[in-house]
Amino acid sequence: MAAPDNKAAIVTGASRGIGRAIALRLAQDGYAVAVNYASRAADAEAVVAQITAAGGQAIALQGDVAQAADCARLFEETVYAFGGVDVVVNNAGVIQPGTTMLADTDDALYERIFSINTRGTFNMLRLAATRLRHGGRIVNFSTSAIGLAMPGYAVYGAAKSAIETMTNIFAKEMRGKGISVTAVAPGPTATDLFLDGKPAELVERLAKAAPLERLGTPEDIANTVAFLVGPQGEWVNGQTLRVNGGIV
Numbered sequence: 416m417a418a419p420d421n422k423a424a425i426v427t428g429a430s431r432g433i434g435r436a437i438a439l440r441l442a443q444d445g446y447a448v449a450v451n452y453a454s455r456a457a458d459a460e461a462v463v464a465q466i467t468a469a470g471g472q473a474i475a476l477q478g479d480v481a482q483a484a485d486c487a488r489l490f491e492e493t494v495y496a497f498g499g500v501d502v503v504v505n506n507a508g509v510i511q512p513g514t515t516m517l518a519d520t521d522d523a524l525y526e527r528i529f530s531i532n533t534r535g536t537f538n539m540l541r542l543a544a545t546r547l548r549h550g551g552r553i554v555n556f557s558t559s560a561i562g563l564a565m566p567g568y569a570v571y572g573a574a575k576s577a578i579e580t581m582t583n584i585f586a587k588e589m590r591g592k593g594i595s596v597t598a599v600a601p602g603p604t605a606t607d608l609f610l611d612g613k614p615a616e617l618v619e620r621l622a623k624a625a626p627l628e629r630l631g632t633p634e635d636i637a638n639t640v641a642f643l644v645g646p647q648g649e650w651v652n653g654q655t656l657r658v659n660g661g662i663v
Contacts, residue, residue: 422447430452431455431608433606460475486538486539502554504644508532508535510609511567514568515570536555550592552644553594558572601631603625
């Protein structure tokens with residue numbers, strides 16, 4: 416079902432992969448979309464061009480979600496362009512470069528993972544508390560790696576576990592504003608970021624791990640986000656949904 420007219424969404428990390436699929440799907444559902452990117456300007460502009468070519472509204476907005484000032488500017492420029500903000504999808508994130516045991520994790524990697532994945536979501540939530548219109552929706556991003564509890568993903572899983580906790584508590588803090596707060600926890604998903612550097616045999620093994628015997632697609636995740644921010648998803652609040660084909 417299409418969203419009501421004059422609603423706008425910010426999708427962070429939307430220049431490619433899952434974020435791109437979410438931006439395209441929300442535009443299809445009638446949202447004006449702010450396509451956030453950190454450094455891939457050409458990719459973000461391509462997403463905007465695809466949306467506008469289909470008759471939708473979109474703008475590309477550069478910003479590093481780890482920086483509070485950049486997050487504030489995302490809200491300000493979206494309000495200036497579209498009149499308000501109704502949906503925030505906190506998709507921007509980084510993964511570990513392969514498995515990295517906790518004992519082998521240096522300070523730089525720890526800071527990078529927590530800065531973008533955890534602080535970035537925190538920055539956007541803090542602003543959304545006062546800048547999202549009544550009845551808005553927030554969707555955060557966790558990972559099914561938490562449930563899998565695989566060695567080598569301790570720091571990444573910890574950063575995302577914090578997001579699940581914030582999701583549950585922040586939903587309660589939004590009482591009286593009509594704002595729902597949820598999180599999506601994808602499993603292995605066929606994006607360039609996920610596939611990069613992985614040997615074919617590992618990809619095949621991960622694809623067979625879920626009972627449905629395939630990797631997820633960005634569209635699988637985008638469809639779930641569209642449900643959560645759409646009319647049928649209103650009663651889902653404070654929850655983390657594992658979208659992983661049953662891998663965990």
